[in-house]
Amino acid sequence: MSMECVERFCFGWKIENFSKHMKKTSESFKSPSLVIDALYNTKCHLSLFPRGKEDAQYIGIYLTRADDGLKDVKLPINLTLEFKAADSSLQERRVSLKLIFERNTTWGFDRYIKRSHLLEDLKSCLLPNDTLTIFCNLEIAPFTNYITETMEETSNLEFQWSINNWSKFNYFSNIKKHVHFTGGLSANFEMLIYEKEGSIKELILKIRKIQPMCDIFLKCRVSLLDAHFCEILLQESSYNFQEGIDTISDNLFSVENLKDVYLKDDKLNMRCILIMSWSKRKIQNYLLEKKIDTYINDSYRKLFRKGKCCDVQVRCGHKVVGCHKYILFEKSPVLKNKLEHAQENTPEGCIVINIHDLDGDTIQHMINFMYFDELKDMDYVSSMKLFSAGHKYRIKCLKKKCSSRLRTFFSFQNSLQILVASEDNEDTDLKRCAIIYIKDNFSEISLTDEWKNFRRKQKMLADELLQLFQR
Numbered sequence: 217m218s219m220e221c222v223e224r225f226c227f228g229w230k231i232e233n234f235s236k237h238m239k240k241t242s243e244s245f246k247s248p249s250l251v252i253d254a255l256y257n258t259k260c261h262l263s264l265f266p267r268g269k270e271d272a273q274y275i276g277i278y279l280t281r282a283d284d285g286l287k288d289v290k291l292p293i294n295l296t297l298e299f300k301a302a303d304s305s306l307q308e309r310r311v312s313l314k315l316i317f318e319r320n321t322t323w324g325f326d327r328y329i330k331r332s333h334l335l336e337d338l339k340s341c342l343l344p345n346d347t348l349t350i351f352c353n354l355e356i357a358p359f360t361n362y363i364t365e366t367m368e369e370t371s372n373l374e375f376q377w378s379i380n381n382w383s384k385f386n387y388f389s390n391i392k393k394h395v396h397f398t399g400g401l402s403a404n405f406e407m408l409i410y411e412k413e414g415s416i417k418e419l420i421l422k423i424r425k426i427q428p429m430c431d432i433f434l435k436c437r438v439s440l441l442d443a444h445f446c447e448i449l450l451q452e453s454s455y456n457f458q459e460g461i462d463t464i465s466d467n468l469f470s471v472e473n474l475k476d477v478y479l480k481d482d483k484l485n486m487r488c489i490l491i492m493s494w495s496k497r498k499i500q501n502y503l504l505e506k507k508i509d510t511y512i513n514d515s516y517r518k519l520f521r522k523g524k525c526c527d528v529q530v531r532c533g534h535k536v537v538g539c540h541k542y543i544l545f546e547k548s549p550v551l552k553n554k555l556e557h558a559q560e561n562t563p564e565g566c567i568v569i570n571i572h573d574l575d576g577d578t579i580q581h582m583i584n585f586m587y588f589d590e591l592k593d594m595d596y597v598s599s600m601k602l603f604s605a606g607h608k609y610r611i612k613c614l615k616k617k618c619s620s621r622l623r624t625f626f627s628f629q630n631s632l633q634i635l636v637a638s639e640d641n642e643d644t645d646l647k648r649c650a651i652i653y654i655k656d657n658f659s660e661i662s663l664t665d666e667w668k669n670f671r672r673k674q675k676m677l678a679d680e681l682l683q684l685f686q687r
Contacts, residue, residue, distance in 0.1 A: 278324030300349035535576030607641035
């Protein structure tokens with residue numbers, strides 16, 4: 217075996233007499249270690265398992281970053297592995313996106329290529345003189361959120377997710393899968409794949425935590441499989457389900473990555489590995505903090521109902537709502553900023569906040585929600601106003617609940633208004649639901665006066681709709 221330097225982020229590794237080696241399952245070749253000065257002197261090497269780590273049918277190839285002492289260096293990188301063919305071309309390309317290059321960590325492909333496929337079908341092409349040459353390319357990826365968690369308990373789940381009739385998948389498709397963990401902590405998740413709007417077609421993976429009601433860290437590893445069920449493209453994402461967060465989305469693959477050669481019988485096959493982590497100590501602390509938080513909020517609710525000990529007045533025209541600085545600080549970053557820069561006080565010492573972009577009833581509903589975390593029965597118009605207020609004042613739970621309520625109001629007359637509101641308030645889920653409703657009922661909606669006014673006032677959005685409907 218020999219190592220050859222190719223270019224700044226790329227190195228090659230040759231394994232001679234490849235077919236003659238008698239390695240068993242879980243036994244590997246290891247390349248010489250390489251210190252990459254372009255990546256802050258991080259140290260790494262490749263490992264190849266001729267009969268796989270666990271499955272002897274497949275060859276596994278992995279990149280490992282050694283314990284180089286650089287504990288603070290965590291880089292998001294894209295990893296590409298390829299085989300050099302007899303004609304010097306690079307083939308059997310495999311890509312792992314946005315992995316975090318952290319010391320003492322290994323990434324790679326359990327099913328890089330089927331062993332029989334390499335040794336029989338592709339031997340003359342990829343094993344000239346019985347030598348396998350692997351090229352490894354590392355490039356710094358665009359910024360990605362990096363989540364680090366210290367968890368005491370973990371549970372793993374692996375499954376194959378197959379989607380039939382892939383050629384019919386489009387913007388209006390929703391592919392769902394329910395996942396259930398058993399063992400140390402019972403947990404249920406819903407996985408949803410859909411197409412992101414825009415000029416570049418991206419698949420989005422949304423994961424919704426159904427239960428339990430505690431903090432969970434979920435690492436999701438999704439591999440695109442070819443006709444031989446080898447991993448072609450790998451995407452690993454982290455989902456941090458903390459208090460108040462039960463749904464998280466992340467990019468999966470670009471649609472252009474899904475080449476027809478990978479789709480056998482018009483079926484998209486993916487290998488999914490979910491690693492769920494949680495901490496018993498963290499759960500206990502969470503429950504304790506929850507009790508304390510509930511006690512504090514209950515106290516403020518009682519004071520708010522009686523109108524006592526208010527240290528803030530929110531004014532909108534003739535409407536004046538007395539409330540408490542603690543609640544506004546906790547619930548709305550925008551109101552917190554207004555409090556910090558307020559210059560007016562009442563004779564009693566209450567801070568005065570003047571609101572000019574909402575009406576009095578909407579102010580009252582918004583503040584009530586911040587105290588009681590619930591929406592009273594409201595009509596369509598009130599829900600729309602409160603939805604915009606939730607976005608404007610960055611009250612995420614309020615915006616989310618109003619978004620869910622607006623979906624119950626869809627009609628031929630107001631679906632276009634909801635679509636515009638979803639666009640203005642940056643709610644992609646509501647926008648998607650509105651578009652699907654409009655598409656399903658377009659023969660009736662296109663005859664309404666609302667559609668005529670919409671085309672005149674929202675020309676770009678109308679053109680976007682018509683282009684989507686023509687797919």
